[in-house]
Amino acid sequence: MTAREALLDPTGMDERAADGTLAPRPVTLRGLRVGLLDNTKANATTLLKNIGEEMTRQFGVAETRLYTKDYFGTPVKDELxxxxxxxxxxxxxxxxxxxxxxxxTVADGVLFERAGVPTVSICSDSFMMSGAAMAQVQGFPGFDFLTVQHPVASLDADQLRDRARAAMPDIARILGVED
Known part of the structure; x- marks a missing residue:
């Protein structure tokens, strides 16, 4: 008798994929701890660090913590x-x-929202359809994520800082704050 192998659903669907409810939104970002999840793509670290600096400056966040995924093309592992x-x-x-x-990146945002953590996922505008398709596949078709102008990987430090500053109004909107 041959052993059966477990099949993985390549769409990323699992038992968590039925909930399209956002995590409760904070009233303010002042004094909060912000996690910055780097997916290892070129310039992700620098963009996220700039966003963290801007969130601290504009919204008074208490702390930013940078985390890094193992691989950019798969959702964040459960332990992380x-x-x-x-x-x-x-x-x-x-x-x-x-x-x-x-x-x-969009799947990560959906997973954090389902874990009760308000999240902003950032994609470049050239790949908005890919992000929207994943939100649909994850059972969260209304998941609101942020797009920045493509490309990101080839930008210099000043351009990344500009992208971070330009993203602040949408970050505040998605998180539901008006600080």
Whole structure:
């Protein structure tokens, strides 16, 4: 008799994929801990650090913590998801600037929202459809994520700082704050 192998659903669907409810939104970001989830794509770290600096300057966040995924093309592993959810009040995850990493970045945002952590997922505008498709596949078709102008990988430090500053109004909107 041959052994049966477990099949994985390549769409990323699992038992968590039925909930399209956002995590409760903070009234303010002042004093909160912000998790910055780097997906290892070029310039993700720098973009996220700039976003963290801007969130501290504009909204008075207490602390930013940078985390790094193992691989850009897959959703965050459960162990890292739990760690970030335990240590942070809100999360910003980036950067989706290709098809698979955009889908995974949006999937990460959905997973954090389902874990009760308000999240902003950031993709470049050229891959908005990939992100939207993943939100649909995850059972969260209305998941609101942020797009920044493509490309991100080839930008210099000043351009990344400009992208971070330009993203602040949408970050505040998605998180539901008006600080």
């Amino acid at each position: 998801l739990k760690q970030i959810a335990d240590e942070c009040d809100v999360v910003v995850t980036a950067v989706g600037d290709c098809g698979s990493c955009s889908a995974a």
